[in-house]
Amino acid sequence: MESKNRSLKWRNSILRCLFLSLFFSSTLITFAQVNVSGKVVDATGETLIGVNVVVKGTRQGTVTDIDGGFTLSVPSANSTLVFSYVGFREQEIPLNGRNFVSVTMEQDTELLDEIIVVGYGTQRRTSVTGAVSTLSDTELLKAPVVGVTNVLGARVAGVTSLQQSGQPGQDAASLLVRGEGATYIVDGVIRSINEIDPNEIESISILKDATSASVYGLNATSVVIVTTKRGKDGKLGISYNGNYGISQNTNQIKWLDGPGYAYWYNMAREMDGDEPVFTSEQVEKMKAGVDGWGNTNWYDEVFGTGSTMNHNVSATGGTEKVKFFSSLSAFQQKGNVDNFNYTRYNLRANIDAKLTDQITMMMNVAGRLDEHDRPNYSANPNDWHNIPQQTVRALPYIPKTITADDGKEYYTSTHTASSPVSPLAAIYESGYNRPRNTTIQTNFSLNYDAPWMEGLSLKFMGAYDKFFQFNKSLTIPFKTMIGALPSATTETISYT
Structure with missing residues (x-):
């Protein structure tokens, strides 16, 4: 018995030590991060927006808000913050135990x-x-x-x-x-x-x-x-610059799926004292996608990943008398929603010529061709039945397509408080709108440096712009299958 009691006491002591060590380690972890806030202004007292604030030696940081303020968690109260901003000198500010700092950025001398x-x-x-x-x-x-x-x-x-x-x-x-x-x-x-x-x-x-x-x-x-940009005298120089990027919605909104919609719809009706509409059998059919039921995430079906691509080739050169700069670029955007695209071509030629010792001529010619391509239904939030609006109003317990009695597959529509909505049909079957804009811009100037007074010059400048627009649009009547609103006794959703 004594040996058993000793072993139990020994085990209890070990457990106490383990508990205390875990307690202290969790306490250290809890208090390892210190919240620091502050405000950043320039020499005139104007708040600076978008200043980079980083903990020195780490990638942990933030940027200042519209009021120049920031809040940041740092490893310790003695950390050093690094402040950087375009056109200003980088500053390192030790906290020295402070939890609020005021920083005045100085312009780069x-x-x-x-x-x-x-x-x-x-x-x-x-x-x-x-x-x-x-x-x-x-x-x-x-x-x-x-x-x-x-x-x-x-x-x-x-x-x-x-x-x-x-x-x-x-x-x-x-x-x-x-x-x-x-x-x-x-x-x-x-x-x-x-x-x-x-x-x-x-x-x-x-x-x-x-x-x-x-x-x-x-x-x-x-x-x-x-x-x-203007030309520089010297040998011909040619440069290329290109980039490619992708775009997504900043806030990926999470929407209810079919079963989730059924649950909360029933819950809302019960709170109003009404009978629920959706049954457990109907929810199972949503998951299985049978008898006209479905489980569609319309947000994921409509919004995807877009892309941006830009290519530019420029050349510069000339002599002391004549200099030139020319540039040709192509810019393309593919929207986060299919069939929303934009293409732009830019051309520029800037010429500087020293006609005499006192007279200098400058001439700029710029051309631009931009082409828009979108469905007949727009994505403008102010337009009626715009595609994002249809997306958020579509009911999730309907499949995105259904096969009709004629054997053809059609996009589905769902009832709303006003008109039925069918976001996928609006994107792929409503037609298109393709405006094309052509812009020509020219500048011409003569500058005369008066020889009888240093610093005095006379300048004549003129400009001429021309704009052309050609719009091509096609509206296509399209057919969708509208799902009937279900009741508690509905086994198969009918479509018309």
């Missing part, structure tokens, strides 16, 4: 001698008194971009981008600069900027204050100035 474009010419950054932000071509091309406006909101302080559509060719973002709309200038002329190939752009300047109104009028509360 190496950029102070940078030549930037403003409304009345070019200046060194150190001479600019207004609020101006710039984005160079290397910063613009750091990552594949769909359009110019889509990248400005993420990389320039005080600029917010709003993308209202994800359709190929219609996914350009609108920009708000300090809460106001912007005027867009391309090589001195008011034009749209999102259809420009980013490979053609030399720099982008954003005028954010009264400087804009002083040059472009009171309606221009802010101005986005795009300067395209």
Whole structure:
């Protein structure tokens, strides 16, 4: 008996030690992460959106929100945070036990001698008194971009981008600069900027204050100035740039399947004091896909994976007298929904010629051909019976196709509170809409440097744009099989 009692005591001691060790280890794990928050501003006190905040030596990080704030879990209260942002010096801030930090980002001093474009010419950054932000071509091309406006909101302080559509060719973002709309200038002329190939752009300047109104009028509360690339003297240089990417819906929404829909529909009716509609036998038929029942995830059937592809070939060269830059690019988008496609071809030629010692000529010619291809039913949220709307209203206990009495297979439709919906038939059988746009843009300028006064110059500039549109559409009447609404006694769903 004594030996047994000793063994039991020994075992109890071991169990206590194991329990205490597990308790302390879990406590250490629980308190290993420390939550840190903070705010990031520039030298003027303006909040910076999209600043990268990373724990030094790790890949753990976040970005600042619209108010310049951030929250991050760090390994310890003595970790070091690294702050980086385009156009500003990278900073390392030790926490030293703090759980809140205020950071003021300083502009990169190496950029102070940078030549930037403003409304009345070019200046060194150190001479600019207004609020101006710039984005160079290397910063613009750091990552594949769909359009110019889509990248400005993420990389320039005080600029917010709003993308209202994800359709190929219609996914350009609108920009708000300090809460106001912007005027867009391309090589001195008011034009749209999102259809420009980013490979053609030399720099982008954003005028954010009264400087804009002083040059472009009171309606221009802010101005986005795009300067395209110019030729360089020397041997002919040819470059190629290409990228490929895929796209998916950011938030993959999870929808009820057929059995799940039946359960919650019955539950809602019971809470209202009504009899349930769906029986267990009907649910089994949904799973088996028999007698007209089905189990269709319409969201997965409609939304898939899209792709984006861009190829660009550019050439530059010339002499001290004549220089040129030319660019040819092809851009293609395949939508997340089948039969939504967009293709764009860009061509640009910029020529600089020194006619005399005082007279310089500049000529720009740009052409663009863009083609849209979509079903007769659109994906615009404001359009009646748009495809996403049909997708979310389709009932999941109906199969996507059914074989009719004539032996042919048809897409199914489901009843709604208004008209029946059939998202797959709307995509594949409704016809098509294919607008094609052709745009030609030209600039011409002569610049005269007055020999009798240093710094005085006279400039004449003219522009001519031409736009053509050809729209080809086909509406096809199509047949679907509409499933009848079931009751508790329904064994086989009938279709008409």
